[in-house]
Amino acid sequence: MPNQGPRKVAAWYDGGLAGAAAACFTHPLDLVKVHLQTQQQASMGASRMAINVVKTDGITALYTGLSASVMRQLTYSTARFAIYDYLKTKFQHGNDPLPFIQKIGIAAVGGAVGGIVGNPADMVNVRMQNDVKIPKENRRNYRHVFDGLRRVAAEEGVPKWFTGVTMTASRAILMTIAQVAVYDQAKQMLLTTGYFVDNPITHFTASTIAGTVATTITQPTDVMKTRLMNAKPGEFRSIFHCILFTAKSGPLSFFKGYVPAWVRLAPHTILTFLFYEQIRRINGYIYTEK
Template sequence: MAQQRQAKWYFGGLASCGAACFTHPLDLLKVHLQTQQVATMGGGQMAVHIVRNQGFLALYNGLSASLLRQITYSTTRFAIYEVVKQQMMSDSSGPMPFYKRVLVAGFAGACGGFVGTPGDMINVRMQNDIKLPADQKRNYRHAADGVIRVLREEGVPRLFRGASTATFRAILMTIGQLSFYDQIKGFLLSTPYFQDNLTCHFTCSLAAGAIATTMTQPVDVIKTRAMNAKPGEFRGLWHIITYTARMGPLGFFKGYVPAFVRLGPHTILTFIMFEQLRKNFGTLKH
């Protein structure tokens, strides 16, 4: 039997960046759907409209900000979760209880959500820029340019606009992805039908992606509106919630299908890359 390896703290960030390169167009479509107040077109129509008017590369608008977000947000949450989990498992003779996985994932998600807020905000703005009139475009050249311009033009507090909703969403996302992935993987490996291979990783990550999407979609809609709002457009978080509620309960799940279409593949690719990094370059267990 091959020796088991443990993931290094930065594997999650690397895997998330790799996944983001493939799923960024889906993330862009999700942002566009969430920021329409009146539903005028679906995801497919939106994609055709963008490519026809802006060109294919417009689907990758804001990729640098997406990578910045993954470097900050995903690296932080994966690092905290993996380091704490490995420490707790080394101090215990049995498997880690699910409630402890949830608590560790929630804490890791809170830290990652706050740290990743600037990159997340720039990501939303750059993705949404192509559908604005020419005189309203922000025209950030790349993520670093966006961060510098927000600091100069709007101040540090604006860079963390939406941090509360981003942090809450990150808590739910990390619980849905990391703790449920580990729990489902442990269950599947306890049966005679699965081994620690690609089939198992695909199944666990697909289920975790579906759970995470359902848990986070209402918060994701509110977060996207808060980050993309013009100064003074909303009086606070409650104003954004009531504004969204005018569309009815489904208003909080706008863009659900593209969100799952994006988050499902992103979760699958992230964990497949993560597991390959762990199995080939991880630290050997003593």
């Protein structure tokens, strides 16, 4: 195919910056979701859980673990967006859009890598968020993400950083497919209708679709990941043991915290892509020739 001119490609770090910016706004919702997922019995709803956290430790407790949440995005989202954009550039011919099945494939690769590199910060994030709901004398009290990583390495060994990595990577694959590939495809389809142009309204609509799909397909693995990361030593013998333990409370246990997960993930997805599109424009593009 003849050269069709330069194509715009996002800078490798744009996705990480966008995800970190979104996390600053949605972190309290993520904290409530973690608390709901670590309940074996559904004793509290999202609103009551949030009120309980504020009553017990104050309004700032809703931002417990923010440093870990930001670091997670700077590792996890940087990797998955960078790999997706790079592979999309490699497989795309001219300005012709990739088939959706190829987008799914490259999103899966990006998600797997992102899930692995983001796991250490993710584990510290879960622990820091869950700290506020346990008795003060039993709290880990990590001061920030780097303190958490250091203490985990010193007290439990570096391999502990990758606790739950199988679930994290599995969830990240599904999340990247549902967020990045679905967003890309939804945006493409909206633009072809003739009723949309490449502006924030289109970005908002496409990211809302992506956020809803992402919440639905990732919730079971998200629940498992959260429980494995927050588990005490020896609490679960394996992933299968954790699955069986959760299943004792019924199939809906795998969707614990779905509403707050959607309330958190949909805005996070929307904000991530709104920031992402704007950061690309502000930060400039890398131009490549085919």
